Amino acid sequence: MGFLALVISVLVVSMVWPRREVVKPEREKTGRFEAWLSGWAESASTLQFAVFFLGLLVLLGMLLAIPAWSKPLTYQADRVFPYTQSGEFTYSARVPEAIYGAQSLQTGQPAYLKLTQRINFTFEYQFASDSPHALTGSAGLAAEVSDINGWKRGLVLQAPKAFEGDTVVVEGTLDLNVFNGYLQDLEEQTGVTRPYYTLTVGPIVEVSGTLAGLPLDERYTPQLAFLIDSLQLQLAPQDPTELDADPLRPVQDAALESTAPAPNRLTILGVSLTVEAARWISGVALALGIFGLAFLAWGYRRMLQRDPLAAIQLRYGAQLVAMGPGAFEVGGATVELASLGDLARVAEKHGRLIFWVVQDGGYDFFVNTG
DSSP states (O other): OHHHHHHHHHHHSOEEEEOOOOOOOOOSOOOHHHHHHHHHHHSHHHHHHHHHHHHHHHHHHHHHHHHHHHSOSEEEEEEEEEEEEEEEEEEEOBOOHHHHSSSBOOTTSOEETTTOOEEEEEEEEEEEOSSOEEEEEEEEEEEEEEOTTSOEEEEEEEEEEEEESSEEEEEEEEEHHHHHHHHHHHHHHHOOOOSOEEEEEEEEEEEEEEETTEEEEEEEOOOEEEEEOSSEEEEOOOOGGGTTSOTTSOEEEEEEEEEEEEEOEEEETTEEEEHHHHHHHHHHHHHHHHHHHHHHHHHHHHHHHHOTHHHHHHHHGGGEEEOOTTSOOOOSOEEEESOHHHHHHHHHHHTOOEEEEEETTEEEEEEEOO
């Protein structure tokens, strides 16, 4: 009976004793890297987070690399370079002050052929564009009288002159007697009469050069229209479809178009970035992730060669409790197991911690199941 009581008490207070580790602790001086990695090994979650973070970098790099390398760096984008040609007509003549209230005919007023026969016309040309440009050209001034049946006669008021830059001013004198003579000859020799004819005055501007690095060749010929008969010259009624346009200040908008390589873009989670930037980011992420994991693997292997305990700490983490020499005394019956894995399963089954201590040049691991 005494022997049976002893057996029962041994089972109650028994402690599972693992197989003795024969690997001796590393006695050589540990390098800074091994010491740093060993410190991480004591906290398995820290090292696991590092591995998770580097693996996440690799995954994100691969996910970003797929669209970044499936699209070309650039595409042919349409480029539009607008420009504007404009100007202002003015005319004047000496007239009787008693009729006009002034000694000079003002722009917009009619001219009576019995009171004045010579009218001075001026046109100020302006080229404008936000794009860089360089222009040269020529500009002249001409007048033309015409009939609705297609007949017309023209007269040069100023011969073309060369200019350079964005502006030029042309001017000339219109002799109404000359055009009135054209009309009298026409009616006398043809027998066809009209209540009025159309007389136009306008510049002939030809420009050439470059706009945003593209060649530019343009001809600009706005016209100021008048109605003329044997008694007066007056501005023609404005076209009802162009009531917003000012005949005295013509404006013509145009643009040069071309295609040029432009950076392709990706939009990821609402963030827009160029394909080139996406390739760089994915490459850096992959490089950091892959080389980081390789560096940790190399360091981990090197650490295990110097400190086998680190692998155990990484695997079992918080289950391990270090004991000082002599702080733990084995009492009662002990059972030596074949592997630390078996000891860990026993500890997990009983909800116990694994104690370890350096003893006799090796590592001893204990689980108290009593």
